Amino acid sequence: xxxxxxxxxxxxxxxxxxxxxxxxxxxxxxxxxxxxxxxxxxxxxxxxxxxxxxxxxxxxxxxxxxxxxxxxxxxxxxxxxxxxxxxxxxxxxxxxxxxxxxxxxxxxxxxxxxxxxxxxxxxxxxxxxxxxxxxxxxxxxxxxxxxxxxxxxxxxxxxxxxxxxxxxxxxxxxxxxxxxxxxxxxxxxxxxxxxxxxxxxxxxxxxxxxxxxx
Numbered sequence: 001x002x003x004x005x006x007x008x009x010x011x012x013x014x015x016x017x018x019x020x021x022x023x024x025x026x027x028x029x030x031x032x033x034x035x036x037x038x039x040x041x042x043x044x045x046x047x048x049x050x051x052x053x054x055x056x057x058x059x060x061x062x063x064x065x066x067x068x069x070x071x072x073x074x075x076x077x078x079x080x081x082x083x084x085x086x087x088x089x090x091x092x093x094x095x096x097x098x099x100x101x102x103x104x105x106x107x108x109x110x111x112x113x114x115x116x117x118x119x120x121x122x123x124x125x126x127x128x129x130x131x132x133x134x135x136x137x138x139x140x141x142x143x144x145x146x147x148x149x150x151x152x153x154x155x156x157x158x159x160x161x162x163x164x165x166x167x168x169x170x171x172x173x174x175x176x177x178x179x180x181x182x183x184x185x186x187x188x189x190x191x192x193x194x195x196x197x198x199x200x201x202x203x204x205x206x207x208x209x210x211x212x213x214x
Contacts, residue, residue: 011050157176
């Protein structure tokens with residue numbers, strides 16, 4: 001039940017957030033609100049199932065090693081989970097050429113760094129900050145905002161590599177900055193702020209309760 005609840009809650013948030021970020025990175029593509037909702041819901045079942053499986057696998061590593069390793073595993077898996085979602089959405093929107101699902105595993109190093117920071121940092125440091133300021137809500141919001149800002153460039157780099165097979169880690173950075181300027185590394189960050197605040201609240205409730213009681 002915990003796996004299913006985690007998969008459904010994080011999966012539904014993730015599909016709409018990913019679609020929003022794709023549209024922010026491709027401003028020439030416009031869709032209506034109803035099309036946005038339909039495409040998000042169409043992508044949700046597979047994404048929710050994969051998120052539930054990710055929860056189950058990362059729980060094993062938390063039990064056997066520690067939470068930091070678990071969030072690294074979450075990142076490694078998340079790269080593929082969100083990779084297939086991004087490729088599916090881009091195919092549906094007819095963005096890009098020669099996209100295939102094998103590309104979803106590209107940029108794994110950036111995915112590991114991204115989620116170790118964006119989810120691991122709030123999970124580990126929210127309780128510590130809460131002891132200092134005695135306000136759980138402010139603690140989770142503060143750690144989520146900081147970790148999202150730090151991790152967002154890694155997210156942009158992985159998305160770029162997943163949809164541009166000719167690019168590697170270095171050339172993806174070079175292309176982005178050369179073509180769009182350094183601010184491209186924070187394009188769509190507001191979407192991830194909403195996503196990760198929601199995810200980190202879920203991690204601080206559903207995930208923490210399950211991990212600490214299992």
